[in-house]
Amino acid sequence: xxxxxxxxxxxxxxxxxxxxxxxxxxxxxxxxxxxxxxxxxxxxxxxxxxxxxxxxxxxxxxxxxxxxxxxxxxxxxxxxxxxxxxxxxxxxxxxxxxxxxxxxxxxxxxxxxxxxxxxxxxxxxxxxxxxxxxxxxxxxxxxxxxxxxxxxxxxxxx
Numbered sequence: 001x002x003x004x005x006x007x008x009x010x011x012x013x014x015x016x017x018x019x020x021x022x023x024x025x026x027x028x029x030x031x032x033x034x035x036x037x038x039x040x041x042x043x044x045x046x047x048x049x050x051x052x053x054x055x056x057x058x059x060x061x062x063x064x065x066x067x068x069x070x071x072x073x074x075x076x077x078x079x080x081x082x083x084x085x086x087x088x089x090x091x092x093x094x095x096x097x098x099x100x101x102x103x104x105x106x107x108x109x110x111x112x113x114x115x116x117x118x119x120x121x122x123x124x125x126x127x128x129x130x131x132x133x134x135x136x137x138x139x140x141x142x143x144x145x146x147x148x149x150x151x152x153x154x155x156x157x158x
Contacts, residue, residue: 004147007033007041021059023052027121033144041127041144049119056122061103062092070094070101074133078104080141083151093133100129102136104145123148 002009012030019025027047034040046056062075074093079086089104103126110118125144129136 002031004033004144006035007144007147008035009033009043012042018046021064022046022048022055025052025056026119035143039127039130039139041125041140044124045121046124047119047121050117053116053120056107056120060090061094061105061124061126062090065094065096065103068096070096073100078137078141080145082146082149085152087145087149087152089145091137093129098128100133101126102129102133102140103127104140 009031012032014028015030018028018030025046025048027045029043029045031043032040033043047053048056062072065072072092072094076091078089078091080089081087087106089106091102091104094101094103103124105122105124108121108123109115114120125140127136127140127144
């Protein structure tokens with residue numbers, strides 16, 4: 001949706017590199033969300049089915065950001081508290097010519113089977129650091145991501 005709680009979204013122009021690197025994904029959503037206090041979040045969603053869905057795992061921020069001139073300052077796994085089980089997300093902090101940003105990414109399947117023929121979505125969320133990386137992480141983890149995921153499931157595949 002274009003509105004997620006206090007966040008108002010607008011579509012960004014399509015990036016031709018997405019078509020090239022992800023082999024013409026079936027789903028492409030690229031939006032910028034703004035909050036009234038000036039906080040900004042970039043959301044990108046890419047989805048594919050079948051063999052080309054594996055391209056979603058090959059082009060990830062910790063590998064692609066350095067190719068775009070960013071330095072990865074930190075990378076790890078966070079578990080966001082959203083319900084009965086935490087939501088695991090890959091996250092990091094990157095530095096570039098225009099400052100720092102905090103990024104999250106995760107994958108979504110429609111069933112526990114994680115069948116590539118049925119498809120995979122890659123969600124990528126990034127925000128510029130306006131105060132500190134910790135404050136930006138908190139904005140994403142406690143305000144933005146819960147607007148997308150209202151909760152987690154009680155079961156775990158593994």
